[in-house]
Amino acid sequence: xxxxxxxxxxxxxxxxxxxxxxxxxxxxxxxxxxxxxxxxxxxxxxxxxxxxxxxxxxxxxxxxxxxxxxxxxxxxxxxxxxxxxxxxxxxxxxxxxxxxxxxxxxxxxxxxxxxxxxxxxxxxxxxxxxxxxxxxxxxxxxxxxxxxxxxxxxxxxxxxxxxxxxxxxxxxxxxxxxxxxxxxxxxxxxxxxxxxxxxxxxxxxxxxxxxxxxxxxxxxxxxxxxxxxxxxxxxxxxxxxxxxxxxxxxxxxxxxxxxxxxxxxxxxxxxx
Amino acid sequence: xxxxxxxxxxxxxxxxxxxxxxxxxxxxxxxxxxxxxxxxxxxxxxxxxxxxxxxxxxxxxxxxxxxxxxxxxxxxxxxxxxxxxxxxxxxxxxxxxxxxxxxxxxxxxxxxxxxxxxxxxxxxxxxxxxxxxxxxxxxxxxxxxxxxxxxxxxxxxxxxxxxxxxxxxxxxxxxxxxxxxxxxxxxxxxxxxxxxxxxxxxxxxxxxxxxxxxxxxxxxxxxxxxxxxxxxxxxxxxxxxxxxxxxxxxxxxxxxxxxxxxxxxxxxxxxxxxxxxxxxxxxx
Ligand SMILES: [Zn+2]
Numbered sequence: 001x002x003x004x005x006x007x008x009x010x011x012x013x014x015x016x017x018x019x020x021x022x023x024x025x026x027x028x029x030x031x032x033x034x035x036x037x038x039x040x041x042x043x044x045x046x047x048x049x050x051x052x053x054x055x056x057x058x059x060x061x062x063x064x065x066x067x068x069x070x071x072x073x074x075x076x077x078x079x080x081x082x083x084x085x086x087x088x089x090x091x092x093x094x095x096x097x098x099x100x101x102x103x104x105x106x107x108x109x110x111x112x113x114x115x116x117x118x119x120x121x122x123x124x125x126x127x128x129x130x131x132x133x134x135x136x137x138x139x140x141x142x143x144x145x146x147x148x149x150x151x152x153x154x155x156x157x158x159x160x161x162x163x164x165x166x167x168x169x170x171x172x173x174x175x176x177x178x179x180x181x182x183x184x185x186x187x188x189x190x191x192x193x194x195x196x197x198x199x200x201x202x203x204x205x206x207x208x209x210x211x212x213x214x215x216x217x218x219x220x221x222x223x224x225x226x227x228x229x230x231x232x233x234x235x236x237x238x239x240x241x242x243x244x245x246x247x248x249x250x251x252x253x254x255x256x257x258x259x260x261x262x263x264x265x266x267x268x269x270x271x272x
Numbered sequence: 273x274x275x276x277x278x279x280x281x282x283x284x285x286x287x288x289x290x291x292x293x294x295x296x297x298x299x300x301x302x303x304x305x306x307x308x309x310x311x312x313x314x315x316x317x318x319x320x321x322x323x324x325x326x327x328x329x330x331x332x333x334x335x336x337x338x339x340x341x342x343x344x345x346x347x348x349x350x351x352x353x354x355x356x357x358x359x360x361x362x363x364x365x366x367x368x369x370x371x372x373x374x375x376x377x378x379x380x381x382x383x384x385x386x387x388x389x390x391x392x393x394x395x396x397x398x399x400x401x402x403x404x405x406x407x408x409x410x411x412x413x414x415x416x417x418x419x420x421x422x423x424x425x426x427x428x429x430x431x432x433x434x435x436x437x438x439x440x441x442x443x444x445x446x447x448x449x450x451x452x453x454x455x456x457x458x459x460x461x462x463x464x465x466x467x468x469x470x471x472x473x474x475x476x477x478x479x480x481x482x483x484x485x486x487x488x489x490x491x492x493x494x495x496x497x498x499x500x501x502x503x504x505x506x507x508x509x510x511x512x513x514x515x516x517x518x519x520x521x522x523x524x525x526x527x528x529x530x531x532x533x534x535x536x537x538x539x540x541x542x543x544x545x546x547x548x549x550x551x552x553x554x555x556x
Contacts, residue, residue, distance in 0.1 A: 140458050155447060186440065201359070264455065266451075
C-alpha cells in the first residue's frame, strides 16, 4: 500500500467499495478460476441468487467457490436482492460447503454484502437459525476454508461466509458489526454522525488486521479494484495459491481445530 | 350531633384500617405491557406474570435462578472475566460501572452450575437490564468457558437467552463472539452432550443468529419476542406495519424454529424432565 492510500478514511473506503464499477464475485471467479459450474438451490425452499456458488478449478486444485452476488445494474440488483441473502441463501452455501468437505475440496468464499436481509420471509424461514448453523458448521469443516472480504462485510450476513482458516480483506474493504449509520442512530440517536461512527468502529482492513481478526490485506490498484480488475485478480490469486499450498498439507481434523482455536481467542477483556 | 360525631369517628377508623391494610399488602407494581397495577408480592408469587394481561415481565438472573434452580445449589462461575473498552468508546467504562452498581451484576450474563429438581447442569442467564443483554467480549468469553467446563465435566448446558443483539460499543469483536460461542457449543455437541436454550423476551439479533438457535432442544417462554432483525428495521424496509403476532414465541414455533412454547410456571419441571430423559438415555 502506498502511503497516500493509507490515508483514506473509513468513510472514503465505504464510498469506494459501494461504487457500481466495483468488481463483483463473477468478475473474480471468471478471472481467477477455470471451469466454474454454478450449483443452485438449498434443496429445501429455493435458490437465493444473493449468494452464488459452485465448483471450479484453481490451477490443478478443484475448489468450491461461494460468494455474495452484487448486481451490475438495476435489474441484477433486484434479482440478487443487493446481495442481501435470505435464509435459503445461507442454507445453499452450507450445502455446498458440506459437499466440498465430502469431496475434500478447499472452500473459497467472497464476501460483499450490506448484511443479511431483514424482512418477513427472512424471519418466517429462520434467518437467525440459518446464520447460526452456518457459523457452527463452518467452524467444524474438515477442509481448508479461505474467505476474502472484497467490499462490504456487513455484520452477521458477512460472518455467515467468514468462519474461515484464513480471512483476508481487500485494501479498501470494510467489515463491521453494524453500519456506521446504524451505530450513530442507535448509540447517539443521530444518524448524521455516520462519518464519525465509521472511524470509531475501526472497520477498515488495516483496523481488522491490527486487531488480529484477519490474516492479511490484499493490495488494490491505485484508486481501487475497479481501476484494474485484472491486476486485482492477480493479487487475489497469488494469496489463494500460497494459502492452498499451505492448507492442503494439513489434515481435515487439524484444520477444524486450528480454525476453532483462532476464533476461540477473539475478544478483549480483563481477568482478575 | 351525636350522629355526626359517630360518623366522623367511624370515618377515621376506616381510614386507619385502610392504611394498615395497604401497608400489609405491600407496594404496587405496574405491568410493563398493559400498564395496570397490582401488588408486588402477588406479582412475584405469580412469577412476574401480569394478572390482568397474562404477559411475563422480564426476569434478571437472580430472579430467574430463584425460580429455576434448587435452593442453594447454584455456584457462580467466570465472574473474574470483566469488561474493558477496546474501541475507546467514550463513556463505555462509566456506563458499565453504573450498570454494575444498579443491577448488582458484573456483566450481561451470569454463568454457573447448579441443579434443577436434582438434575445437575451448567446454566447461563442473560440479563436484559444490562445494556439489553448485548453480547460483547465478556458475554462471549463467559459462555465459551461455560461450554468448555460442561464439555470437560460432561454436563448439559442450559442458556436462558435474551438479547438486543451485538454489543456495538465493542465493534467487530462483538461480532466474532457469535462465531466463538457457536464453535464452543459445537464442541460440546460433538462430545454428545445436551444443550437446551430457553428463549425469553427479547431474543434478537446476533444472539438469535448464533447460540440461541443451536440448542438440541429450543424452548421459548410464552409471548416472548424472538427474531433476527428488529421489528422497526423490518417495517422500515418493507414500508408497512407488521402484524401483532409477528416474531412472537408462538409465531416462531409455528414456523418450525422452536420445539415448545412453555409457560413460566411449567418451565422448571419441563427442563428437569428433559435433563432426566437425556441422563437416562446416556445410560448413566
Ligand atoms: Zn399486564
